[in-house]
Ligand code: SF4
């Protein structure tokens with residue numbers, strides 16, 4: 001038990017849509033990661049598209065604030081950078097979420113999240129009994145390389161959260177927290193978009 005160490009089994013499951021759950025797989029990207037991947041896709045002639053993921057309505061300016069996007073997996077059923085013969089084809093440009101995987105950020109509410117383990121990863125399924133009630137210190141040992149990346153992912157989200165709170169405190173934006181679904185959908189249809197970016201470059 002003590003010797004368990006995470007090793008990717010190269011099954012590619014994490015780059016694919018979840019079977020029978022169309023649209024459920026979420027590979028989040030920050031705006032600067034989208035820019036980087038668009039560039040690579042154009043160079044390679046790959047059809048790469050994204051849709052908005054984490055967004056907030058800014059009532060003060062009638063704008064939709066976009067924090068993250070997600071990769072559209074259709075029509076392939078997997079990330080367009082996944083290749084059957086090599087797996088991920090953009091290793092050194094992988095988004096934060098993919099670098100940290102199978103550790104991920106679980107959203108607790110609009111502004112709170114925590115580091116968790118994705119139960120859909122094949123390695124996790126294979127070792128579920130040992131990982132089910134794991135404490136943080138063992139998690140760091142088993143996921144020696146991934147844990148620091150998950151922390152980096154976490155810090156980046158915190159930075160964005162801080163930026164939003166600062167903008168709110170300075171009264172530059174006003175996030176509507178009690179908006180009805182109908183009004184939110186109307187806002188999504190008509191309001192302009194503004195991306196919220198942290199200053200950090202994608203590595
Ligand atoms: S699902 Fe897990 S084991 Fe399979 S490729 Fe992804 S990270 Fe590796």
Ligand code: SF4
Nearest residue numbers: 015079081082088098
């Ligand atoms: S960027 Fe790479 S690791 Fe991430 S989903 Fe696409 S192919 Fe998989």
